[in-house]
Amino acid sequence: MRDVLLVFAYGMITALATGLGALPFLLVRTVSGRMIGRLNAVASGLMLGASFGLLAEGTRFGGWQTFSGGLLGVLFILVTNRYLREHHPQAGSPAGSEPGKADGLRRMVLIVTVMTVHSLAEGVAIGASFGGGMALATFITVAIAVHNIPEGVAISAVLRSNGISVPRCAGWSIVSSLPQPVMAVPAFLFVEAFAPALPYGIGFAAGAMVFMVLLEILPEAYGKGSAREIGTITTLSMIAMMLFQKMVAG
Amino acid sequence: MATPLIVLLYASIAALSAIPGGLVRWSAEPSRDRWLGWAYALAAGGMLGAAFVLTGVSDATAAAGAIGAVLGVGFIGATHSVTRLETLDLSRPDREDPTAGPRLVAIHALHACTEGVAIGVAMAVDLSLGVFMALAIAVHNVPEAALLSSATREQGASLPGTVGLVILSNVGQPALAVATWLLATTVPASLPWVLGFAVGALLNLVMTELLPASYREAGSTSIALVASVALGLVVLLGGILP
Numbered sequence: 001m002r003d004v005l006l007v008f009a010y011g012m013i014t015a016l017a018t019g020l021g022a023l024p025f026l027l028v029r030t031v032s033g034r035m036i037g038r039l040n041a042v043a044s045g046l047m048l049g050a051s052f053g054l055l056a057e058g059t060r061f062g063g064w065q066t067f068s069g070g071l072l073g074v075l076f077i078l079v080t081n082r083y084l085r086e087h088h089p090q091a092g093s094p095a096g097s098e099p100g101k102a103d104g105l106r107r108m109v110l111i112v113t114v115m116t117v118h119s120l121a122e123g124v125a126i127g128a129s130f131g132g133g134m135a136l137a138t139f140i141t142v143a144i145a146v147h148n149i150p151e152g153v154a155i156s157a158v159l160r161s162n163g164i165s166v167p168r169c170a171g172w173s174i175v176s177s178l179p180q181p182v183m184a185v186p187a188f189l190f191v192e193a194f195a196p197a198l199p200y201g202i203g204f205a206a207g208a209m210v211f212m213v214l215l216e217i218l219p220e221a222y223g224k225g226s227a228r229e230i231g232t233i234t235t236l237s238m239i240a241m242m243l244f245q246k247m248v249a250g
Numbered sequence: 251m252a253t254p255l256i257v258l259l260y261a262s263i264a265a266l267s268a269i270p271g272g273l274v275r276w277s278a279e280p281s282r283d284r285w286l287g288w289a290y291a292l293a294a295g296g297m298l299g300a301a302f303v304l305t306g307v308s309d310a311t312a313a314a315g316a317i318g319a320v321l322g323v324g325f326i327g328a329t330h331s332v333t334r335l336e337t338l339d340l341s342r343p344d345r346e347d348p349t350a351g352p353r354l355v356a357i358h359a360l361h362a363c364t365e366g367v368a369i370g371v372a373m374a375v376d377l378s379l380g381v382f383m384a385l386a387i388a389v390h391n392v393p394e395a396a397l398l399s400s401a402t403r404e405q406g407a408s409l410p411g412t413v414g415l416v417i418l419s420n421v422g423q424p425a426l427a428v429a430t431w432l433l434a435t436t437v438p439a440s441l442p443w444v445l446g447f448a449v450g451a452l453l454n455l456v457m458t459e460l461l462p463a464s465y466r467e468a469g470s471t472s473i474a475l476v477a478s479v480a481l482g483l484v485v486l487l488g489g490i491l492p
Contacts, residue, residue: 052302055485063489070482074475210481214461214474222462228330231458232323238453239319242305246312 007127007188010141011181015119017145018177021152022170025160037224038233039157043111044217045237046154051206051213052238053245054118057125058202069203074211076204077114081215084109104162107216111158114212115151115176118205123180124194125202127187147248148177150241158217253435254428257373260384261366261427265420267388268362268395269413286341286400287467288476289393294460295477296390299484300368300383301452304445306488307375318446322364325447326454329360340463343401351405358398358419361455365390366423368448370430374441384427386484391420 028035058066084106122144152173159169187194221230305315330336333353340357343350365387373380398419399412407415434441464473 048298052305055302056306059485059489063486066489067482067486070478074478078471078475207478207482211474211478214477215470218461219465219470222465226336227462228327228336228458231456231462232327232454234457235323235450235454236320239316239323239450243312243316 004185004189007184008181011123011127011184013141014145014148015174015177015180018148018152018155019170019174020149021154021173022156022160022166024153025156025166025169028160031161031163033224036161037221037230039161040217040221040224041230041233042237043154043157044213044221045234045239046150046157046241047209047213047217048234049238049241049245050118050151050154051209052242054121054202054206054209058199058206061199061202065199066203066206069200069205070207070210072200073204073207073209076117077110077208077211077215080113081106081110107220108159108162108164110212110216111155112172112176114208115155116179118209119177120179120183121198121201121205123183124187124198127184127189127194144180147245150244151177253373253377254431256377257370257380257428257431258424260373260381261369261424264365264369264384264388264391265362265417265423268391268416268420270392270395283341284468284472286397287464287473289396290460290464290467291473291476292480293390293393293397294456294464295480296386296484297452297456297460298477299481299488300386300390301449301456302481302485303379303383303386303488304368304372304449304452307372307379307445314442315446315449318443319450319453321443322447322450322452323454326364326451326458329357330458333357333360335459340459341397341401341467342404345405351402351407354398354401354405355415355419357459358394359422361394361459362391362420363422363426364448364451364455366426367430367444368452369423370427371434371441371444371448373427373431374434375445380431382488386487387423395420 031039055066058069152170155173155176156166156169159172160166164172218230218234221234224230333356335357338344338350338353338357340354343354369380369384369387372383395416398416402412402415430444434444461473461477464477
């Protein structure tokens with residue numbers, strides 16, 4: 001029981017760390033059109049870099065499983081996006097408000113959904129790795145917590161560019177990581193049952209994330225700046241994320 | 251067969267595969283051209299996959315790779331400054347602008363050279379990885395040369411002239427592949443830097459040239475689908491390598 005509580009507590013710490021990703025936005029005072037493009041470019045790069053990390057992890061367990069999980073992830077975003085378009089074209093905003101606002105809202109719902117689903121897979125990964133012995137627990141927790149911060153930056157970049165306040169950005173970032181402690185516990189207890197599903201889950205998360213970036217976040221970014229500026233910011237953010245993950249992994 | 255010859259052979263296959271792409275005739279609709287967009291998306295997804303495969307083989311210090319990658323990004327940025335990319339429509343170059351044609355061919359040539367570096371460094375890591383990279387880039391070259399040919403036709407070039415331009419813009423690929431292979435095998439310490447350079451340059455090509463051009467031609471749903479499935483397939487095939 002003590003171990004279960006410990007796994008949950010460690011998972012919770014990693015979730016709270018995601019909220020730290022909102023902090024850099026205290027420094028960004030006004031959000032201009034140009035800034036929205038750049039923020040979306042940063043978010044795209046961070047998420048693509050994170051997906052590369054997931055793909056590397058998933059293909060270690062099995063290429064086909066990761067690939068089919070990825071296709072399911074693409075399908076999931078396709079269906080979710082269609083649903084959001086059809087059923088909530090004006091959700092949360094007063095009738096007759098500008099269509100751009102509804103698009104922004106859809107994008108926000110989409111990124112929070114995607115990041116939440118992706119932390120389901122990460123939660124399983126945490127729990128499963130704890131199965132290897134509690135000695136590694138602290139190290140893994142710190143690694144995942146640190147790794148969550150740029151993910152919080154990605155979420156906050158999209159929310160902040162739609163006018164959401166910094167504390168709320170932090171709140172939603174934490175919410176998106178809550179599945180980590182929740183999923184870590186069963187994965188820790190039933191490692192044998194969860195392990196075969198892991199590459200599918202990781203592939204699903206990577207596919208959903210890549211597809212959402214290509215479908216929504218990048219086109220939005222390119223619309224608000226030159227291809228050169230947006231593309232270079234995206235590439236550099238992606239490289240930074242990959243370097244970061246490599247350093248965290250040791 | 252000696253290894254440099256293998257490098258040359260496969261890099262040449264990659265370059266030559268551009269020719270059928272150059273022969274494909276694209277429907278020239280006045281406003282947007284979906285097929286053009288999907289060709290860009292296919293090339294972009296394949297190239298993202300190639301970059302992913304290269305990131306997986308570097309066991310060297312992450313810092314050298316990252317610095318190399320930033321240099322690769324800078325290199326592509328410099329080629330864009332030299333060719334003044336922002337004033338050039340890659341798909342529909344301005345007929346009135348006499349520099350548009352040469353600049354277009356120059357961009358494609360620099361692009362092909364970058365891919366040559368990727369093939370060469372992959373060959374230096376492992377021959378089977380290099381062959382895989384060459385074949386992946388060969389597939390990627392087909393839609394890319396088709397894009398070049400549709401643009402040169404727009405400029406009024408004849409079909410033989412277009413094929414000539416496609417070949418001209420791709421000769422740098424095998425040359426750079428062999429040169430990179432020589433560098434990385436004779437100076438092994440350069441390997442992580444060159445790997446990083448190739449990754450950074452490939453990623454920046456995707457983000458500054460291929461993806462923005464694709465979104466101009468077709469809706470983001472189809473672009474995202476084509477690019478992510480292409481990425482997935484290259485990642486899958488790259489993982490099967492021995």
